[in-house]
Amino acid sequence: MSLERRHDREFVRTFFTSPTAVEGEDDSAKMIRRAVQLRGMQAPDVWVPDNEDATAPSMRDEGAENIISVISEHGAEFPGEIHPRIVWHRDSPATRYQCFEHLLEIADPEKDAIEHIDGFVIPEVGDIDDWKKADEFITIVETEHGLAEGSLAMSVIVESAEAELALADLREEMGKPSNNLERLFLLVDGEVDYTKDMRAITPTGGLPPWEELRHNTSRGASAAGLIAIDGPYDDIRDIEGYHERMTDNQAKGMLGIWSLTPGQVKEANKSPLPPKTGSWLLDVNGREVELDADDGRYVYDGDDVTLETTGDDRYRLLIGGDERELDGDELTEELLDLASYIPSLNDIVDSMEEFEAAKEAGKGAIAMKRSATLLVDSVEVEISNDRMWDEATYQAAQTPITLFQDVYENRPDQHEELEELYGKDVVDRAMVVG
Incomplete structure (x- = not known):
């Protein structure tokens, strides 16, 4: 079966989350208002206004309103893609219903935000049938608001054994007339909740490395024509450890990583690109x-x-x-x-x-x-x-060149920095080779 790829991006280096509503602030939307104005190497390929884990449950309705307010005002100028994360849980109908309500609200064309939104991130998915439920909700929302069917991307966060096992079902399920799973875009690892779901214990209380999860997610993405993203690296001052993690991921074909700060975004945007000098x-x-x-x-x-x-x-x-x-x-x-x-x-x-x-x-x-x-x-x-x-x-050498070309074509806000780094002549040659 040949899968139809619906997304222009072939690579995503950075997946940056920001809380949609901060309690106790005069402007509860200050974090996403700040994030939407990032540019250049500090701006991610995918920005995720996070109305799930990063936002307190009592603030999520306000968070949905903030998403609409900030994106309707600033979304047109943001240089990357915008994919809000909204609540979902495989075991909670009430949470899934809240997801549906927020989808309907945010995607309403009269509120002027959806035209700048590329898709939604669905957390805490279970088996493949659960992925289909989320897909069906998005299809209903598209129909309700007169949006083109399949126009909104869906990314999922792999945070459970069920979701990991579902990766093996993607190729068979995508493209069936009974679903719109071809809207899938990113497969994102969520190692914290995955650790909890697996009931794993380490002597220090830290996260296991979960090499197998990262390999399985990368393999699932490759087989289904999607993009794999590693989970967050929460020691934000450990730049060397962050680089080691990215290097290990890149050897698995996982070129993207979750970023928690603009500093991490800058490091992760540069990491998979070839160096300036050998x-x-x-x-x-x-x-x-x-x-x-x-x-x-x-x-x-x-x-x-x-x-x-x-x-x-x-x-x-x-x-x-x-x-x-x-x-x-x-x-x-x-x-x-x-x-x-x-x-x-x-x-x-x-x-x-x-x-x-x-x-x-x-x-x-x-x-x-x-x-x-x-x-x-x-x-x-x-x-x-x-x-x-x-x-x-030759074909193997094309991967870093194709990545560079994808970045240059999709991130014009980074052109100046890339030309300063490599030199205009090298950039021009890299854009035509292959």
Whole structure:
């Protein structure tokens, strides 16, 4: 079965939530009023005025009113997509009814907000039949207000074992004439409630890593033509940990993450994009260490690797507790095995352009050479390797380029920052390659 993709975005880097109503404030809408004015790298790809967990139950009716007020006034200028989160629960008919009431209220065209809203986020879903209930509510709301059927996207938060198991049913269920599940857009992990649903315990009381959940969500999104988003990283000052989490996610195909602050949004907007400059890494006892670039050389500055000459073309290499006596060729091979390269956007564009030229000339595969001078304890070592590029390699290299193109096409407010980062020439080439 071929699924019809209804969304222009192929990638979403950032999913940013803001409480819709803050108790005890002169302006209860101050948080969403502030968020809707974010621009550039601080503005998310998807902004979520959050009328569920981030807003007290007693304030949610006012929160729905605030969504209408703020989005009707400022929504047209917001550079990303707008997807309010509203209440839902698989086990509570009363909560689902409140969802229906808020949907009807917010989507009323006479209130001038819905024209700026791209869809809704549904939390606490259960099995696939529960997803269909939410979809049917949105279909009814579209019909009631004369909106085009399927025009409102639906994203769900995977917060239960039932919802995780439903991921495997998506391909079979989407596209059936009895539902509008093709309106689905994002699959978002909610590890906090998922931990509660699984009755999981850790010694520290912290969240388990839930590697399997993130893998299953990413796989479900890929199979169904959707976009996977990781849950919130609540230690907002731990930028290094946030980056590690994003890097781990990106290796699973999950390029988007929940952001709790504009600072996290900025980090997450940049994280999946290729770097400005390439860099070399050295594997030191299972830990990758970035080498410092210095006048065309890449310098290891640490205590875990030592290298010294012991005679004519003889060297002693010590890594951790492992000491080896090597000749020049053996040393080169050893360091080549330990070194890896992170290509810049310009590197990726160069390689793709070279392969495209080779294809035009009738070649199916070419060797790409990369070399560097490593400096360890004042000893210079030249390393070089050849990587074979064929059509499969080319297609794999397209993912970061397609991501960049998607960002550039959908976020004109970030053009200036991207051109300052990479240079206009590189940006122009990246937009046409592939």
